[in-house]
Amino acid sequence: MGMTMVEKILADHAGKDKVKAGELVNAKLDLVLGNDITTPVAINEFEKINVDDVFDQDRIAIVPDHFVPNKDIDSAQQVKQLRDFANDKGITNFFELGEMGIEHCLLPEQGLVGPGDIVIGADSHTCTYGALGALATGVGSTDMAAAMATGEAWFKVPETIKFVYNGQLQDWVGGKDLILYTIGDIGVDGALYKSMEFTGEVIDDLSMAHRMTMSNMAIEAGGKCGLIEPDETTLDYVEGRAQRDYKVYKSDEDAEYDQVIEYNVSEIEPQVAYPHLPENTRGISEVEDIRIDQAVIGSCTNGRLEDLRLAAEVLEGQKKADHVRLIVFPGTQEIYKQAMKEGIVETLIDAGAAVSTPTCGPCLGGHMGILAEGERAIATTNRNFVGRMGHPESEVYLSNPAVAAASAIAGEIVSPKEVL
C-alpha cells in the first residue's frame, strides 16, 4: 500500500520509512510562525522552558499584522514585546512595519516556505502553504513556544480526503468559488482532523494565487491542511524565491484515501457564503436583494496581485455606489508596489476605493473598517462568524474579488456580469 503526500512528508520529517494515518509522530519543523496576537502568549510560555536560545534563528517568522500599524496602546505593547524578543533572540525573520504583510501572503512571497516543508503557525490559516505542497497547519501558542525551543512538534498522521475538480470553469469563477462550494458541500466539520488534497485538471490549470486561496480555507472545513501537489506552476513560483532547499512529494497511485469526492466545475457559478458560517453558500444567481454598506477586498485569502487585478478589471472606469464604503487592503508591500506599477491602485482609487497599507485590520474586525450595528459587508475574507467584522449584529457575506467589486458598484450583491 502506498502513501499519501502528507504521510510521506511526515515520515521523512520523523525519520521513518513509513507512517500510517492515525499514528503519532514527532517531526522536525522547517518553519515556526507567529503573529502579534498569538506570539505574546507564546513568549510567556517560552520563558518557562529551560533554554535560553531558540532552536534556529532563521527558522522562526514573527509577523505583526493583525493590529498593525499599531491601532492602540495595547497593540503597540504587544508588537513591542515581539520586537524585543526577536532582537534578544536574534530572530532574523521579524517583519517590521514597512516590510511586513499579511503573514500568509508574505511568507510564500519571501520564499520562507517551500514544497515539502513542515510549517506550524500560531494562526489557523497557516494551512495556506498547502498550495505549495507543504504540510502547514495552525496550532496554539504553547505549540509555538515549544517549537521555538526544540524545532519539533508532535503530529497525528491525518487521513486524507481527495477532491477531484474536472470540467470547464465558468466566467468569474476561481479558487475562492471552488473552495466555498466545497465547504458548502461537506460542511464546516466535513474534513475534521483530515488532510484535504485538491486535484484534477482544473487545479492543474489554476495559478498559485487561486491555489493559495483554496488551501487557505481548508480550516473552514475543519481540515488540518489543504495540499496541492507541486507541479510546473509551483516550481516556477518557488524558483528564485526559495531561501532553503525544498523537496517535492506526491501521493502514490495506490495511496489509501478516506474518501474521494469529485466535482464537475462546469456547474459551479460564483459563490456567496451567507452569514454566519462559511458553509452557507449559494450560487450568485440565487442571491437576491442583499444591499451592502461596505465591500472589502483583500486578506490572506484574496489579497494577492491577481485578486487586485480582478477587482480592477471590474471597477475600471466605474464608480462604487454612493452608499458603499469600498476598502482594498493588499497582502504585502510587494503586492502594493506592483499594483501601483500596473495602474491598479489608480483604477481602484478612481472607482472610490480606500486603499490601505497591508494589515489584517478589517478581516477580523480589528480596525480599518469596522461595521456598525445592522450593517452588511461583502468581503473576500474567509470567515463570516457572528461579529467577525464588528458589531455582533452586523453581517458578512463571503465572495471572490470580482463579485465584491461588482457589488460595490451596484450597492447590492450581484454578479460581475451585471455591471460590465
Added chain:
Amino acid sequence: MDIQGKAWKYGSDIDTDVIIPARYLNDSSLEHLAAHCLEDLDEEFVDKMDEGDLIVAEDNFGCGSSREHAPLAIKAAGVSCVIANSFARIFYRNSINIGLPIMECPEAVAGIDEGDEVEVDVETGTITNVTKDEEYQAEPFPEFMQELISTGGLISYVNKTV
C-alpha cells in the same frame, strides 16, 4: 490520574467564543479565565459546578479560533475532563498541550445523563458511569500523550527532555 465527578451535558459545535468570549481576552490570568468559563453558553456553569466535574458534549467541541484561552479556562475552572463525540482539531491539540484530559467516546456521550457520577481512567480509556453502573470504552491515549498529560502539559514535558 484520578478523574471523578458529576457530568454537565451540552450539545454540538460548542465554539471557543462561548467557552471564553473574546471580550475577556484582554487578561490571560487563570482566575480571570476560570471566572468566565462557558459564560455565554450557561451563565451558571461556574457557580454550580464542583472541582473535578466533567463536561460531556456532542460533536465538534471547541470549534472556531485557535485561542488557547478556551481549554485554559475549562481547566482553570476545575473541570477534570471533557468527553465528546468529537473535538475540533486545534482545541484537541491545545488541550493535550496544556494538560487537560479529553476523551472521544460517543457511547459515553449517549449513556451519560446530566448529573451522573462519572469516573475516567485516562490510561486505559475506561469511562465508568457510577450512577448507572455502566462502562464505556474510549480509545486510550497513546503512551506519548498520556505522558504529556500526566507531566502537566507540553512545556513541562519539553523541560524534561531539553
